[in-house]
Each structure stands twice: as structure tokens, then as C-alpha cells.
Amino acid sequence: MIFSTRVIVIAGVAGAILLGIGMTFDATALFILGLIVVFGGLGVGAAEKMRKHSVAPGSCPACGGLVSPHAPYCKHCGERLVPAGR
Numbered sequence: 642m643i644f645s646t647r648v649i650v651i652a653g654v655a656g657a658i659l660l661g662i663g664m665t666f667d668a669t670a671l672f673i674l675g676l677i678v679v680f681g682g683l684g685v686g687a688a689e690k691m692r693k694h695s696v697a698p699g700s701c702p703a704c705g706g707l708v709s710p711h712a713p714y715c716k717h718c719g720e721r722l723v724p725a726g727r
């Protein structure tokens with residue numbers, strides 16, 4: 642989802658620049674461009690921070706597919722991932 646966030650930011654900046662050209666870069670266009678860059682940067686930074694804090698994905702012992710470390714079952718093959726020994 643990081644990629645899509647960046648695409649949105651880049652598209653927003655490009656759109657603001659085009660808007661600025663259309664409006665001959667008056668103060669409002671520059672203000673909007675600045676807002677998009679600042680909030681876009683914050684959004685990308687937050688997304689990357691979340692990704693760093695997320696736990697590394699585990700792999701299913703039965704099929705080897707990537708699964709969430711907290712998932713009770715493998716989403717690929719349905720293998721039970723939490724040890725049944727209670």
C-alpha cells in the first residue's frame with residue numbers, strides 16, 4: 642500500500658503543478674501545492690513507520706505460503722497454525 646500512497650502523492654503534486662500552470666502559479670496554487678507535499682510526505686512517512694513496526698510475516702509449515710503471525714489458520718491451505726497443545 643506504500644506504493645499506492647506514493648502514486649497518490651505524485652499524482653497530487655503533478656495535478657497541483659498543472660493547476661498552478663493553468664492559474665499561472667498564484668499564491669493559492671503554491672499554497673495548495675505546499676499542503677499536498679506536506680500531507681503527502683506525512684502520509685508516506687506514517688505508512689512506512691507502520692510497515693517497520695509490523696511483525697515479519699510467518700510462513701505456513703504445510704504449504705510455505707506467507708501468513709500473518711497471528712493468524713490461527715493458513716489463508717492458503719487452511720492448515721492450523723497455532724499449536725494445539727494446550
Ligand SMILES: [Zn+2]
Pocket residue numbers: 701702703704705706715716717718719720
Ligand atoms: Zn498453508
